[in-house]
Amino acid sequence: xxxxxxxxxxxxxxxxxxxxxxxxxxxxxxxxxxxxxxxxxxxxxxxxxxxxxxxxxxxxxxxxxxxxxxxxxxxxxxxxxxxxxxxxxxxxxxxxxxxxxxxxxxxxxxxxxxxxxxxxxxxxxxxxxxxxxxxxxxxxxxxxxxxxxxxxxxxxxxxxxxxxxxxxxxxxxxxxxxxxxxxxxxxxxxxxxxxxxxxxxxxxxxxxxxxxxxxxxxxxxxxxxxxxxxxxxxxxxxxxxxxxxxxxxxxxxxxxxxxxxxxxxxxxxxxxxxxxxxxxxxxxxxxxxxxxxxxxxxxxxxxxxxxxxxxxxx
Amino acid sequence: xxxxxxxxxxxxxxxxxxxxxxxxxxxxxxxxxxxxxxxxxxxxxxxxxxxxxxxxxxxxxxxxxxxxxxxxxxxxxxxxxxxxxxxxxxxxxxxxxxxxxxxxxxxxxxxxxxxxxxxxxxxxxxxxxxxxxxxxxxxxxxxxxxxxxxxxxxxxxxxxxxxxxxxxxxxxxxxxxxxxxxxxxxxxxxxxxxxxxxxxxxxxxxxxxxxxxxxxxxxxxxxxxxxxxxxxxxxxxxxxxxxxxxxxxxxxxxxxxxxxxxxxxxxxxxxxxxxxxxxxxxx
Numbered sequence: 001x002x003x004x005x006x007x008x009x010x011x012x013x014x015x016x017x018x019x020x021x022x023x024x025x026x027x028x029x030x031x032x033x034x035x036x037x038x039x040x041x042x043x044x045x046x047x048x049x050x051x052x053x054x055x056x057x058x059x060x061x062x063x064x065x066x067x068x069x070x071x072x073x074x075x076x077x078x079x080x081x082x083x084x085x086x087x088x089x090x091x092x093x094x095x096x097x098x099x100x101x102x103x104x105x106x107x108x109x110x111x112x113x114x115x116x117x118x119x120x121x122x123x124x125x126x127x128x129x130x131x132x133x134x135x136x137x138x139x140x141x142x143x144x145x146x147x148x149x150x151x152x153x154x155x156x157x158x159x160x161x162x163x164x165x166x167x168x169x170x171x172x173x174x175x176x177x178x179x180x181x182x183x184x185x186x187x188x189x190x191x192x193x194x195x196x197x198x199x200x201x202x203x204x205x206x207x208x209x210x211x212x213x214x215x216x217x218x219x220x221x222x223x224x225x226x227x228x229x230x231x232x233x234x235x236x237x238x239x240x241x242x243x244x245x246x247x248x249x250x251x252x253x254x255x256x257x258x259x260x261x262x263x264x265x266x267x268x269x270x271x272x273x274x275x276x277x278x279x280x281x282x283x284x285x286x287x288x289x290x291x292x293x294x295x296x297x298x299x300x301x302x303x304x305x306x307x308x309x310x311x312x313x314x
Numbered sequence: 315x316x317x318x319x320x321x322x323x324x325x326x327x328x329x330x331x332x333x334x335x336x337x338x339x340x341x342x343x344x345x346x347x348x349x350x351x352x353x354x355x356x357x358x359x360x361x362x363x364x365x366x367x368x369x370x371x372x373x374x375x376x377x378x379x380x381x382x383x384x385x386x387x388x389x390x391x392x393x394x395x396x397x398x399x400x401x402x403x404x405x406x407x408x409x410x411x412x413x414x415x416x417x418x419x420x421x422x423x424x425x426x427x428x429x430x431x432x433x434x435x436x437x438x439x440x441x442x443x444x445x446x447x448x449x450x451x452x453x454x455x456x457x458x459x460x461x462x463x464x465x466x467x468x469x470x471x472x473x474x475x476x477x478x479x480x481x482x483x484x485x486x487x488x489x490x491x492x493x494x495x496x497x498x499x500x501x502x503x504x505x506x507x508x509x510x511x512x513x514x515x516x517x518x519x520x521x522x523x524x525x526x527x528x529x530x531x532x533x534x535x536x537x538x539x540x541x542x543x544x545x546x547x548x549x550x551x552x553x554x555x556x557x558x559x560x561x562x563x564x565x566x567x568x569x570x571x572x573x574x575x576x577x578x579x580x581x582x583x584x585x586x587x588x589x590x591x592x593x594x595x596x597x
Contacts, residue, residue, distance in 0.1 A: 204492050
């Protein structure tokens with residue numbers, strides 16, 4: 001399947017190049033027709049997406065990032081920086097703003113759409129100070145009684161010397177524990193990659209969504225293959241076994257909802273993708289607003305308490 | 315003749331034989347300093363080489379023996395065991411092999427016990443059982459132990475030893491981090507004491523959940539403790555890391571743990587901590 005999608009991508013690019021060369025009615029018409037054929041082919045291909053195709057879409061360089069969603073969804077946004085003890089981690093954007101009528105705290109992992117942005121954002125891989133900034137903002141949200149919305153898009157928490165020295169494990173653990181008892185509603189969702197503990201550290205929530213072409217997993221398929229089979233090249237095979245697509249996660253009841261994406265992936269029509277995310281967020285914020293917070297926190301506990309399958313030895 | 319009495323360490327790739335408990339035989343050759351150790355010395359020294367201070371991995375049963383009051387341990391949830399939720403190839407066989415080799419149902423033992431007469435809940439992980447990895451069963455046992463401690467208002471002591479989340483159970487293993495940490499939040503809300511003893515090795519998903527959430531975090535001398543594996547970091551950064559990187563002492567230097575403790579002093583330190591937190595003694 002991947003090949004078909006790659007070919008369609010190539011033709012798309014060729015068409016947009018063509019439209020730059022010359023513009024007349026004939027060409028515009030032909031291009032429009034070609035595009036509709038491609039959309040049809042893409043829809044057909046989408047039905048047969050394998051896990052690896054979805055991973056490619058989840059990691060697509062043009063995929064809309066958290067910053068895009070914030071710009072489209074959140075009004076009066078004020079970005080808030082820093083963990084107050086070490087630095088400001090640019091892999092996580094935090095701030096306050098309005099989604100519909102709701103004032104919320106937004107915490108979002110942000111990758112880049114090009115090499116320069118990715119260097120600035122560390123490819124969406126937070127350091128401990130990123131998670132500590134997130135926690136500071138959650139506590140602030142609790143103080144001012146506003147819901148928290150977390151957008152997840154990370155290959156995983158950063159692995160490096162500084163990250164270890166400053167307690168990456170502790171930072172993630174602390175977030176998980178504090179989110180489990182935070183006395184405001186939390187909505188989390190995956191808008192790209194949901195990699196391991198680095199994703200879970202923003203993922204202990206009352207509502208959890210995934211966009212259609214995103215993934216959530218214990219580790220990247222490459223890392224998984226390398227740990228289990230000592231061969232990272234078997235990533236595609238690992239991906240099939242790992243059960244990491246939105247549909248799989250819905251099956252495990254780890255997520256509540258799949259938000260559909262435009263044909264060919266969120267990057268094909270980011271505006272539409274953002275509209276759908278906004279609609280879901282407003283719906284859920286409306287519902288969560290009416291809930292008793294003590295009860296909500298208890299339900300959150302029970303939600304995570306039930307995860308896992310085990311047996312009884314005889 | 316005498317050669318027969320000395321059991322040499324065989325080099326073997328399989329983790330199960332590498333991560334053995336205090337060995338059988340009358341004499342044993344230390345894998346680090348290569349000197350012969352009299353078996354009884356090793357037992358009495360809680361699995362520490364008397365010549366070079368090398369720490370053998372300790373099985374949970376021996377760990378419990380050297381930590382709690384004699385005869386006070388009552389195991390909880392003995393029968394909780396792993397299933398294969400993702401239908402992962404060969405996973406069941408693997409579990410069965412480790413069950414046979416370690417004579418345990420899973421990579422953690424939990425129970426009630428006493429230290430100097432004070433009631434505690436204790437959980438001890440076993441790095442010999444699939445690298446002490448945490449899947450649903452390990453997560454469930456630890457969560458139940460935490461909940462038991464919360465309900466009965468008891469202090470909780472966890473000895474960690476784990477390579478991280480268990481890959482074969484995929485996302486469900488990741489969720490155990492949330493499950494255990496949420497249970498700890500309730501134990502914490504109840505004003506109860508939680509002491510962690512990090513032992514060799516404690517990494518990955520266990521480090522990023524209950525291992526780092528103790529009110530007091532101790533680490534056994536020389537233990538390797540980290541989030542990411544050394545190999546992963548070296549590959550990412552394409553450089554060699556310093557020898558003491560991620561050692562217990564390294565974490566102490568960086569303010570991540572409270573104390574590095576020698577194996578034979580852990581019981582004494584735990585007793586002191588328990589005493590200082592005991593309500594009865596305050597009266």
